[in-house]
Amino acid sequence: MVKLLVASGNAKKLLELEAVLKESSISGVELLSLKDIAPYPEPVEDGLTFAENALIKARAGVRETGLACIADDSGLAVEALNGMPGVLSARWSGRHGDDQANNDLLLAQMSDIKQRAAAFVSCCALVTPTGEAFTAEGRWEGTVLPEPRGENGFGYDPLFEPEDAPGRSSAELTPEEKNARSHRGQALRRLAPHIAQLAAGA
Structure with missing residues (x-):
């Protein structure tokens, strides 16, 4: 059994990864969140890209x-x-x-804008204790809604209407529907083979 730290205190992110491991038939992995370990100083996310910031957080988790x-x-x-x-x-x-x-600021900035295309972007990074690093990106295309809708999800979910779920915000999708489509789900699936290798070598 290999222990894998998910550098987040967000329980929904842990559930997303659990779902991906299950659908990829990956066993032998025990997921831990930041709430399961001794606290350590939060790294400064000063990267200019999603990939840089994901690697900063993953490397800090390994180091600590x-x-x-x-x-x-x-x-x-x-x-x-x-x-x-x-x-x-x-x-x-x-x-x-x-x-x-x-959300309020984004709505104010978009109030007079007709071109409302947007995408949720996620980069996930996996870093091993030996220093190996892997990254994967996912994009979820859609549009910015004129007002928030739905109670599920977090962040900008109530303002985002996915291209592949027209008529609903991502905060109106069930967790299962969101995991199947989302930017983070896409990125995690692309990392799944590396997680499987990690589990196989434990």
Whole structure:
């Protein structure tokens, strides 16, 4: 059994990875979240890309715990805003992780804009205790809604209408529907073979 640290305290991210491991028939992996280990200082996410920030978080997890670590960096890339909020998605309003403030600011910025194409982008990074590093990216195309809808999900989910689920926001999808489509689910599936190798070598 190999222990794999998921560098997040978000229980929904852990469930997403559990679902991917199950559908990929990968066993022998015990997932741990940041809530399951001794606290360590949060690394500064000063990368200019999702991949750089994901690697910063995954490498910090390995350095602090000695465990293999998987981390993701994700955000909403809005075409009319030149790809922003992008890597600044979680702190778009100036306060990290304030979903309501971030959503309110984005709606205000988009109020007069007719071109509302956007994509959720996620880069997941897996770093092993020996220093091997793998990254994978996923994109989920859609549009920015004029007002929030739905109670599921987090972040910008209530404002995002996926291309492959017209008429609903991603906050109106069930967890299963979202996992099957989402940017993070895509990225995690692309990393699954490397996780399988890790489990096989344990």
